[in-house]
Amino acid sequence: MNTSPEPRPGCPVAGGSPAASATWDRFLDHDNRYDPYPLYARLRDTAPVQRLDDGAFLITGYDEILQVVHDPHISSDPLAGRDDVADAGPGLTAAFVMQDPPVHDRLRRQTMRHFGPPHHAGYIDSLRADITRTATALIDAFPASGTVDLVEAFAYPLPVMMICDVLGVPHEDEPRFHAWSMAIIAPPEATTPEEAEALQGEASAATRELGAYLAHLAEVRRGTPQGDLLSGLVNDDGAEGPMSASEMISTTIMLLIGGHETTVNMIANGALTLLRHPEELDRLRTDPSTMPRVFEELLRLEPPAQVTPKYIALEDVLVGDVTITRGSPVWVAWAAANRDPRHFADPDRFDPLRENRDHLGFGAGIHACFGAPLARLETQIALAELFSRLVDVRLVEDPPPYRRNPLLRGPSRLDISFGRVLPAATVS
Numbered sequence: 229m230n231t232s233p234e235p236r237p238g239c240p241v242a243g244g245s246p247a248a249s250a251t252w253d254r255f256l257d258h259d260n261r262y263d264p265y266p267l268y269a270r271l272r273d274t275a276p277v278q279r280l281d282d283g284a285f286l287i288t289g290y291d292e293i294l295q296v297v298h299d300p301h302i303s304s305d306p307l308a309g310r311d312d313v314a315d316a317g318p319g320l321t322a323a324f325v326m327q328d329p330p331v332h333d334r335l336r337r338q339t340m341r342h343f344g345p346p347h348h349a350g351y352i353d354s355l356r357a358d359i360t361r362t363a364t365a366l367i368d369a370f371p372a373s374g375t376v377d378l379v380e381a382f383a384y385p386l387p388v389m390m391i392c393d394v395l396g397v398p399h400e401d402e403p404r405f406h407a408w409s410m411a412i413i414a415p416p417e418a419t420t421p422e423e424a425e426a427l428q429g430e431a432s433a434a435t436r437e438l439g440a441y442l443a444h445l446a447e448v449r450r451g452t453p454q455g456d457l458l459s460g461l462v463n464d465d466g467a468e469g470p471m472s473a474s475e476m477i478s479t480t481i482m483l484l485i486g487g488h489e490t491t492v493n494m495i496a497n498g499a500l501t502l503l504r505h506p507e508e509l510d511r512l513r514t515d516p517s518t519m520p521r522v523f524e525e526l527l528r529l530e531p532p533a534q535v536t537p538k539y540i541a542l543e544d545v546l547v548g549d550v551t552i553t554r555g556s557p558v559w560v561a562w563a564a565a566n567r568d569p570r571h572f573a574d575p576d577r578f579d580p581l582r583e584n585r586d587h588l589g590f591g592a593g594i595h596a597c598f599g600a601p602l603a604r605l606e607t608q609i610a611l612a613e614l615f616s617r618l619v620d621v622r623l624v625e626d627p628p629p630y631r632r633n634p635l636l637r638g639p640s641r642l643d644i645s646f647g648r649v650l651p652a653a654t655v656s
Contacts, residue, residue: 244281245274252280256634258419262627264534264637265576268564276568277550284557285541285550288564290571290588292547297593301543302558303328304595308540322478325486325595326538332594338471339479342460343394344601352601355390359606362389363613364652372649375624378642382614383495384488387606391487394602395480396445396456408438409485417632438484439477446476457483487599493532493638494607498523499614500642501530503623505578513615518580519608525580526607528572528587534563534637536591562588563637613652620647 248271254260255267268288271278276289287293296302305328324335341347366382376382388406392399411427411434418424446462453459458480464470471479502509502522512522539558544551552558566587567575573584590597597603615621624643631640 244283245278246281248274248278248286249281252286258630258632258634261630261632261634261637264563264634265567268561268567271561272564272568275548275550277547277552279550279556284537284559285547285552286559286561287547288561288568289548290565290568293560293562293565293588294592295547296539296545296552296558296560297591297595299545300329301541301545302552303540303542304332304538306538306540308542322472322474323482324479325482325598329594334468335471335475335479336594336598338464338466338468339457339461339483339598341464341466342457343598352605355394355602356605356609358393359386359390359609360613362386363610367613367617367649368652370618370646370649373647375643375645378499378614378644379492379496379639380641382610383499383642384492386495386610387488387491387603390602390606391484394457394487395484396449396454396458397484401441404441405438405484408434408441409489412438412481412485413489413633413636416635419632435481438481442477442480442484443473446480483599486597487602489636490532490597491603491606493636494527494603495610496639496642497530497532497637498526498607498611499644500623500626500628500639501526501578502611502615503621503644504626508578508580509615511580516612516616519612521585522580523604523608523611524585524587524589525578525582527589528566528585529578530637531563531566531587531589532636532638533589533591533597534561535635536560536562537635562591617650617652618644618646619650621645 251267251270255264255271260267271286272288276287276292278286278288280286287296304326306326308328324332324339327335344351363382363386366385370376370381388402389399391397392402392405397405411430413431415424415427415431418427442458446458449456449459450462453463461471461476461480470476502512508522512518537557537559539560541552541554541556541558543554546552566572566589569575571584572587573582590600590603622645624645628639628642631638
């Protein structure tokens with residue numbers, strides 16, 4: 229890692245804060261996963277930019293996060309400024325989410341050619357009927373009455389089926405993909421250095437295995453495209469040429485994992501929040517046209533992507549009244565910014581009618597979530613189908629058990645009870 233230079237005159241540097249570090253450690257503790265928001269508030273209200281004892285800068289304020297993610301001197305490349313790149317370990321560093329311009333811009337354009345405008349402007353909306361049919365089939369498989377784990381029976385399989393369809397992964401291979409995906413995202417769940425090392429080893433092995441699997445699928449589609457995104461990437465004839473093999477595999481892994489892990493939590497968090505607010509659920513049932521506003525407020529209040537730990541300062545950067553020094557890691561706490569009272573009135577209240585809806589639930593800047601249009605559509609359809617068909621639905625346990633991962637927050641299971649299931653509407 230490069231050493232940090234002396235700070236510029238007039239730019240105070242925050243020293244490591246023991247109090248902030250202690251609060252951050254409490255946030256990372258699984259016992260606080262069910263409600264991390266008071267800890268976010270304590271950190272944000274003390275200072276929206278703080279340096280932790282390990283030298284990382286934690287950003288919790290709305291305006292400060294927008295500044296950071298739009299500053300070209302804050303890099304998204306995890307290898308930026310490193311002298312030990314050869315020892316950095318395997319990962320997804322060729323994916324555009326971990327690249328800076330101009331490489332990021334090229335890779336994102338090449339991927340978007342097969343996913344959305346301007347080349348496929350109606351693609352996402354064309355998936356509406358398939359998403360609805362999939363949601364309907366999953367609900368049809370519920371018992372006539374009783375209880376189900378909504379994560380296992382609905383919130384997980386729906387986005388997995390859809391992202392597999394979009395990318396061209398055969399449904400029969402989904403169990404293998406699920407195992408690889410869970411291993412890749414597991415390292416943040418470690419509670420000891422020994423466990424962290426073991427989980428990182430398993431994640432690296434899973435990344436290699438998944439990469440080899442996707443490389444094989446890509447070769448099968450080379451010259452014989454099948455209408456999926458992987459076919460589009462491997463047969464791309466755009467002006468910028470095709471991606472390299474490593475770029476294509478890294479991008480596909482990123483889309484596979486990102487295309488379902490966050491949406492699983494989005495659906496589960498959304499269902500949980502609506503069941504905690506029966507008056508708003510009744511209003512939604514009475515007027516389904518309000519779903520877009522309800523969704524945006526759900527995402528603001530309970531975003532699945534809570535924190536992004538991938539940024540690094542390439543130069544000294546003044547954020548607020550604090551200098552983030554060159555070479556320092558930067559952690560961006562989206563969930564804290566979504567409840568910043570300087571930007572959102574009464575931020576802890578679930579209010580689908582609020583006018584200010586410019587939340588950071590899908591990130592911001594050049595790395596704003598690539599799959600946001602698909603995630604929006606999937607979640608809105610999922611929640612609408614679920615609550616239009618289940619009668620007398622209730623939470624069995626509140627709070628439910630949560631996954632250990634502090635960065636991607638959602639219930640590990642969400643048991644609900646219901647009196648009966650209404651017939652599905654016909655899907656054209």
